[in-house]
Amino acid sequence: MVRGKDCRPRKSTCTSTKSPAKRVVPPFSIQSKQRNTFVAPPPSCNAFRERPAANNLFRYRYHRGDFPVALETRGISWKTDITKLDFHFYLPMFFEGLTDTQHPYKVFARQAVHDMLTYGGNKTFPCIPQLIIPIKNAFNTRNKEVICITLKVLQHLLKSNEQVGEALVPYYRQLLPVLNMFKNCNVNCGDEIDYTQTRGKNISDLINETLELMEKTGGEDAFINIKYLVPTYESCLLN
Secondary structure, X not given: OOOOOOOOOOOOOOOOOOOOOOEEEOOOOHHHHOOOEEEOOOOOOOOOOOOOOOOOOHHHHHHHOOOOEEEEOOEEEEOOOHXXXXXXXXXXXXXXXXXXXXXXXXXXXXXXXXXXXHHOHHHOHHHHHHHHHHHHHHHHOOOHHHHHHHHHHHHHHHHHOOOHHHHHHHHHHHHHHHHHHHOXXXXXXXXXXXXXXXXXXXXXXXXXXXHHHHHHHOOOOHHHHHHHHOOOOOOOOOO
């Protein structure tokens, strides 16, 4: 018998070579023209990342007992008449506490600010220069809860005195840059209901309401200064 040929497939003698892994190289460099390289993407600026609040003396003074306020089940109670307080000392101090999100510090700060703006009358207007830095620090935290609370306080401040709106115009450069970032941060919930609008927690709506109130109370130069810092803002008086 003639033995037939072996029909079994033979193993290939050549070994498959895998492509080497690509290296990450910095952009705008000579290495980016080499083979098997990958240009690193630009770093993120983290513009919307929450930042720690600036150091202030609010908690220290709270534990030391400097506030004429007592905590109750329904909120706070004042130990003295609000109209007899030194607004230059207490009002900026409570504004510094707006950056706090822990209990009971936030309860003291937020309710005390609204009470002093409600019953302070004309005493709030001379304190405007001292309130700019606390408001700016609250916006710079990028915390949406803190920004919403500060926007409500700013609206209350604008309504507390007719002269506050014009007095804030020179400070727009300190207050509006962060609002320009969050102006269009609406909640995309599709066909569902956004309950943050009824609760006053929609940051985009609060920013638009605050800007409109600033334009109404800021006088003739308010709109042009707002438009310079918030280019997407449209006037509520000219249209």
